[in-house]
Amino acid sequence: MDLLLYGLDLLVFIGIFGILAISLNLEFGFSGLANFGKVAFFLVGAYTYALLSQIGLPFYLCLIAGALVAAIFGLLISLPALRLRADYLAIVVLAFGEILRLIVKSEDWLAGGDWGLSVSPAISITGVSPRVDLLVNIALVFSCLLICFVVAQLLSNSPYGRVIRAIREDEVAAEALGKNRAKYKAQIFMLGSAMAGLAGGLYAQYLQAIVPMLFLPIITFTIWIMVLVGGPANNWGVLVGAALVEIFERGANIAKDYIALPIDPSNLQYILFGVLILLVLFYRPQGLFKESPIKTRALEVVRHAREQVKGEGG
Amino acid sequence: MPEEELLKIEELSKHFGGVYAVRGVSLDVRKGGIWGLVGPNGSGKSTLFNTILGLYRPDGGCIYFNGRKINNLSSHQIYGLGIVNSFQVPRLFFQMSVMDNMLVAARGHQGDGLFNSLFLRGGWQNQERDLIDRALGLIELVELDKLVFAPAGELSGGQRKLLELARGLMAKPRLLLLDEPAAGINPVVGKKIFQKLQSLSKNGTTFFVVEHRLEILFNFASWVYVMDRGKMVTQGQPEKIIDDPAFYQAYLGAE
Ligand SMILES: Nc1ncnc2c1ncn2[C@@H]1O[C@H](COP(=O)(O)OP(=O)(O)OP(=O)(O)O)[C@@H](O)[C@H]1O
Ligand SMILES: [Mg+2]
Numbered sequence: 001m002d003l004l005l006y007g008l009d010l011l012v013f014i015g016i017f018g019i020l021a022i023s024l025n026l027e028f029g030f031s032g033l034a035n036f037g038k039v040a041f042f043l044v045g046a047y048t049y050a051l052l053s054q055i056g057l058p059f060y061l062c063l064i065a066g067a068l069v070a071a072i073f074g075l076l077i078s079l080p081a082l083r084l085r086a087d088y089l090a091i092v093v094l095a096f097g098e099i100l101r102l103i104v105k106s107e108d109w110l111a112g113g114d115w116g117l118s119v120s121p122a123i124s125i126t127g128v129s130p131r132v133d134l135l136v137n138i139a140l141v142f143s144c145l146l147i148c149f150v151v152a153q154l155l156s157n158s159p160y161g162r163v164i165r166a167i168r169e170d171e172v173a174a175e176a177l178g179k180n181r182a183k184y185k186a187q188i189f190m191l192g193s194a195m196a197g198l199a200g201g202l203y204a205q206y207l208q209a210i211v212p213m214l215f216l217p218i219i220t221f222t223i224w225i226m227v228l229v230g231g232p233a234n235n236w237g238v239l240v241g242a243a244l245v246e247i248f249e250r251g252a253n254i255a256k257d258y259i260a261l262p263i264d265p266s267n268l269q270y271i272l273f274g275v276l277i278l279l280v281l282f283y284r285p286q287g288l289f290k291e292s293p294i295k296t297r298a299l300e301v302v303r304h305a306r307e308q309v310k311g312e313g314g
Numbered sequence: 315m316p317e318e319e320l321l322k323i324e325e326l327s328k329h330f331g332g333v334y335a336v337r338g339v340s341l342d343v344r345k346g347g348i349w350g351l352v353g354p355n356g357s358g359k360s361t362l363f364n365t366i367l368g369l370y371r372p373d374g375g376c377i378y379f380n381g382r383k384i385n386n387l388s389s390h391q392i393y394g395l396g397i398v399n400s401f402q403v404p405r406l407f408f409q410m411s412v413m414d415n416m417l418v419a420a421r422g423h424q425g426d427g428l429f430n431s432l433f434l435r436g437g438w439q440n441q442e443r444d445l446i447d448r449a450l451g452l453i454e455l456v457e458l459d460k461l462v463f464a465p466a467g468e469l470s471g472g473q474r475k476l477l478e479l480a481r482g483l484m485a486k487p488r489l490l491l492l493d494e495p496a497a498g499i500n501p502v503v504g505k506k507i508f509q510k511l512q513s514l515s516k517n518g519t520t521f522f523v524v525e526h527r528l529e530i531l532f533n534f535a536s537w538v539y540v541m542d543r544g545k546m547v548t549q550g551q552p553e554k555i556i557d558d559p560a561f562y563q564a565y566l567g568a569e
Binding site: 151158162170174293297298299 | 367368369389390392393394398399401405406407408409410413414417419421423424425426428431432435438439440443446450462463485
């Protein structure tokens with residue numbers, strides 16, 4: 001039975017990190033925005049959720065609020081940061097994440113400091129088994145993942161998706177073709193942050209207690225690996241990446257209890273992460289899945305017709 | 315009937331550190347026809363185009379389009395007014411297909427907006443079909459019809475120039491700045507393209523063309539400007555320009 005619980009718990013994590021990977025994929029994979037501060041928006045969502053649930057708001061409102069507040073933070077940080085060059089943007093958001101964590105850590109009155117905040121369960125039925133509780137969370141997490149996934153798919157297969165890819169490829173040329181890059185980047189940053197905030201809310205809800213320690217920069221790093229391994233600009237790919245990395249992380253965690261190592265075993269995971277990244281960079285630099293081409297109904301019709309002509313000709 | 319003034323440049327200057335790329339250039343482009351801009355390498359032609367386009371801020375002088383000062387507009391706004399550029403070194407979206415490169419340039423695609431792309435999918439799908447049809451026509455013109463869904467990064471140097479040009483036409487410009495459209499292009503296609511430009515120029519598009527292949531340009535242009543070392547040295551009808559000593563001076567150079 002323990003094993004089942006373990007598997008269900010893993011599934012919740014895959015779902016939550018799947019949302020984070022989808023959101024970073026929108027920003028980095030499709031739009032080329034190197035957001036090295038993902039954890040900041042995850043944190044904002046989690047703390048918003050926790051604070052609002054403590055004053056008795058129902059869970060769905062807490063989730064929505066978490067996403068909205070994270071989106072606002074995303075907009076605020078994107079305004080100055082997007083004017084900067086891409087590498088400055090990376091540094092600004094990276095610092096932002098750490099600053100936020102230090103704030104919630106030190107402001108006891110607001111966020112409980114090191115002790116963090118406790119969260120009441122979304123649907124409290126007294127006396128339910130942990131398995132039922134897990135299933136409720138899985139349903140919640142995967143509904144949210146589905147929404148984010150569908151939004152990301154619709155966007156990437158639309159003229160909008162074409163524009164953000166163009167901005168990623170050459171923002172000067174895209175701007176000269178009438179695309180207001182600042183506007184597009186701000187929108188994507190907001191949307192990505194909203195998704196990360198949603199994931200944060202789900203995380204708080206699932207753990208029922210959050211502490212600053214949960215929001216170290218390693219979270220950002222993990223999401224990046226998911227996207228790079230799975231394949232940037234491929235929504236299915238990054239989901240697979242999220243699942244693989246989560247399973248890998250668990251595996252490394254279990255393994256270190258059984259294998260005697262000449263190093264501090266808690267570092268094993270990081271070492272394996274490093275190896276994984278190197279393997280991907282060497283053997284499949286584009287990730288496991290290739291960028292998915294833009295598909296719209298009209299494009300598919302033409303593509304199909306051309307393939308048929310080609311087939312007859314050859 | 316006086317021809318309508320489209321682009322007016324007054325005393326425009328642009329320098330990069332100590333390099334004075336454009337020095338006090340003035341010119342007019344009136345509606346319709348093909349306008350030429352020639353001059354030796356490094357005389358400031360591309361810099362002039364990029365400044366018109368809003369990619370560089372001028373250090374002095376004024377640019378007017380349809381009577382409106384456009385110096386301080388960003389380049390997406392300048393596109394909005396109808397000025398489109400085709401770069402000397404193609405700036406394609408290399409991981410995207412030839413067709414997607416074309417469609418990015420389309421003007422007023424409803425699906426370009428965040429909300430519409432998600433919630434009004436029916437609306438822009440039909441528009442997209444029409445745009446694809448138009449794009450296919452232009453792709454055929456530049457003889458890339460076998461490569462419609464190939465990534466732009468797989469095109470040869472000449473094909474990239476052709477796509478860059480077709481993409482500019484896709485944007486339905488009022489004024490299209492073409493920076494050496496015939497460079498690296500086979501002469502037959504080059505001529506065909508200029509013929510197409512000429513026919514388009516009778517339907518409301520104006521072309522301002524930088525070209526080193528003078529024999530092609532002078533056949534089609536109605537007026538030619540000559541730049542040398544950042545300055546406008548002479549201008550006139552092509553048949554007059556070829557007899558102009560200032561033109562020879564610019565090209566053969568005073569040592
Ligand atoms: N971004 C830049 N930074 C510094 N110098 C530049 C820049 N762009 C152009 N220049 C300089 O400005 C001068 C004019 O360059 P420009 O590209 O406008 O010439 P051009 O007339 O287009 O030449 P070509 O016919 O070879 O394309 C050159 O001396 C060039 O070195
Ligand atoms: Mg040039």
